[in-house]
Amino acid sequence: MPEILVVRHGQASFGSENYDRLSELGWQQARWLGEYWAGEGQRFDRIVSGDLQRHRETALGICEGLGLEDRAVEELPQLNEFxxxxxxxxxxxxxxxxxxxxxxxxxxxxxxxxxxxxxxxxxxxxxxESWQQFEQRIEEVLGVLSAGVKGGRTLVVSSGGAIAMMVRQILGAPSHSVTQLNMQIKNTAVTHFFAGRSGVSLHSFNHVPHLDNRLRREFITYS
Structure with missing residues (x-):
């Protein structure tokens, strides 16, 4: 059964002229996640990101941590934040x-x-874009991701609002839940989906296994 692991980008540069680039901590969060997965023996058949700078840099940092510096990353602008x-x-x-x-x-x-x-x-x-257009492009990209690798594992880098919309659509939750979910999603948090014949299902939401320990909890961020 295909797996889709969706990661929110690392900490961006809140308050600066260019929010869209990762902070130094954001880079480190991404590398730590890649290193964690490397230690767990995790491998990915496909790596996809939005085309925002913070998405590209997060994907690059994760690949560095995985020891995959030369790995190609496919870009899908439908994964971009609103x-x-x-x-x-x-x-x-x-x-x-x-x-x-x-x-x-x-x-x-x-x-x-x-x-x-x-x-x-x-x-x-x-x-x-209208709210309905936002909903539509996220629905479309979920279809693209779930059909991408039969039985494989896809790593996706996106943003909080887009991830929240994915979760809302999969659970059939009301529209206002997107706002509630969006405010909770941590930088480089992992949301895990499975794609089957009956559609995409949610396995876990907003996990930071690479940061959830006494030495790194202070580096959990939300921007």
Missing amino acids: DFKRVMGAYGEKNPQAAPQQGAVRADYYRFLKMAMHAWSSGEIDGA
């Missing part, structure tokens, strides 16, 4: 009093993003 800046900007234009002020703490931005995602999913605001 344009959260556009969604937040649209919500801020409609609700300027809710927008975080300069110097606000990270938690204020997360609360604002949560409100903006709810407004986007309910059709109150427009993003770069």
Whole structure:
């Protein structure tokens, strides 16, 4: 039965001019995951990522940890994150009093993003793509991934919102669950799916076996 292991990218550069690149910790998180899998004897028949910089760098870091520096990574833009800046900007234009002020703490931005995602999913605001278009491309890419390697194992690197939408669709959960799930997903966390004749099923969600120990728990991040 085909397995799909979907990894959220490593810690990005929150607060910098280019959020889309990994921080030094983000690189290390990715390498640690690859090293963990190498120690467990894990192998992958296919490696796929979105085409955002943080996706490419995370895939590269994992491959370095696995000892696969020359391994080719297939890019599928359908795995990219929704344009959260556009969604937040649209919500801020409609609700300027809710927008975080300069110097606000990270938690204020997360609360604002949560409100903006709810407004986007309910059709109150427009993003770069509609909520329905976001749902459709994630549904399509799940089909591509599940059909990719018969009986093999596929490693996927994506983003929190896209992974949350995958889980929502597979479980048949309501739309608002995407926002709740998205806020929980850790950097380089692994969500494990199986693909069978009856469709894709969820095996585990949001695991960080490479970080969940007393020496590394302080390096668990969410941005």
